[in-house]
Amino acid sequence: MTGPGQSSAAIADRLPELLAPVLGPGLRVGRVEPLSGGASRQIWGIQVHGGDGRKHELVLRTGKPVDPDGDTSGGLNAGMELEAASQRAAAAAGMPVPAVLCASDDTSALGCGYLVSARVPGETIPRRILRSATPGARQRLLAQSATALAALHAADPDSVLGLPEHDPLVLWGDWMDSLGQPSAVFEVALRWLLHHRPAPGGSAIVHGDFRLGNLMVDDSGLAAVLDWELVHRGDPLEDLGWFCVRAWRFGADDRPAGGLGSIEEFVAGYERAAGRAVDRDALRWWQVLGTLRWGVLCQYQAHRHLSGQTRSVELAAVGRRACENEWDLLELLAEQGIA
Known part of the structure; x- marks a missing residue:
């Protein structure tokens, strides 16, 4: 079930353009599925096929679409670019984190900020x-x-x-x-x-x-x-x-x-x-x-x-x-x- 302003089809349509600078041209999105999300983020599992034939299992994290009533996080939540920078700093220091492919606080592409990272298999529950x-x-x-x-x-x-x-x-x-x-x-x-x-x-x-x-x-x-x-x-x-x-x-x-x-x-x-x-x-x-x-x-x-x-x-x-x-x-x- 997608949130307001976001749909699997819309995400699949825009992702190749967002990921091309990292994964190269000719990308095709094979699967977009909502994963469990929290009170402030929506999370999607993405499968992308590269122009070189490689398959990439990714995770897309998006901020909730802009709420007309204002910020519902109480001002605590970091932007997507700050999340990405923090993850990269953590990785450089030796903490295991998903590899970040791209991130932006610009809402023009998906209607909200986004962060795309490699999908790490395992259990979180x-x-x-x-x-x-x-x-x-x-x-x-x-x-x-x-x-x-x-x-x-x-x-x-x-x-x-x-x-x-x-x-x-x-x-x-x-x-x-x-x-x-x-x-x-x-x-x-x-x-x-x-x-x-x-x-x-x-x-x-x-x-x-x-x-x-x-x-x-x-x-x-x-x-x-x-x-x-x-x-x-x-x-x-x-x-x-x-x-x-x-x-x-x-x-x-x-x-x-x-x-x-x-x-x-x-x-x-x-x-x-x-x-x-x-x-x-x-x-x-x-x-x-x-x-x-x-x-x-x-x-x-x-x-x-x-x-x-x-x-x-x-x-x-x-x-x-x-x-x-x-x-x-x-x-x-x-x-x-x-x-």
Whole structure:
């Protein structure tokens, strides 16, 4: 099912022109199929036959068509050109990512920005990954995830022009105020974060949504890191804390680091790869912030549905999970001595 302003036929008609500078003339699009997308991107599987007879399996990511009511991402989403530049910087640093063929924020070709990359085979659905993985495979994927993040964070953030940078407490505090859905737990968590803020842990390219669901996994483990729309410049511990948020364990609460293993194992792997120590107290702070952030984002998705801005059962289902984050925050704050 295509979104408004986009169709398989229209994409197939325009792609040869977009890809010719990279793959050469005489291209023919053999297949265009919608893949699972998120709240801010549409994703298509593309098969392209080259003029030289070669077959290319590609992925097209498009921004949603321009909404007449304005930006529905809350201003968080990177443009396609920034996504592409970030992926290329990550690849140069040693993080496995899909090879980018072309990207543009120009909406004239497809009615929205686009990014075309090589298709990496594997599995992304978290519960399938966790259900099928042996203990050894989980340990390997956990170590690979830590190593991949260390590689990304070693890249020079100045090498990617236009990376947004924000104070996360100001950002999420403003979001809470703008939604007009007061939560006593969220307010207490924000107050705790304000009073226990750690010293800055450096400045790095931050993926922004590093977790199962955004990782392509094959028989060898981590095949590629996907979904770069939340990339920004910030503290590298943000990615580590987000990976450890309870929501991203997908029911495997005995393995708090991404549903794969212990937080200590994950951090130790990151330290070995990065060559520097991780402040455990600072990491816990970022885990609290990540939990608050996800709770606020759940509220936001509910608001989009209930306000009529974007009617969606998926958004409504995500929105009802805000209360889960309230519970998780209470548990995290209790561990810090706040009953």
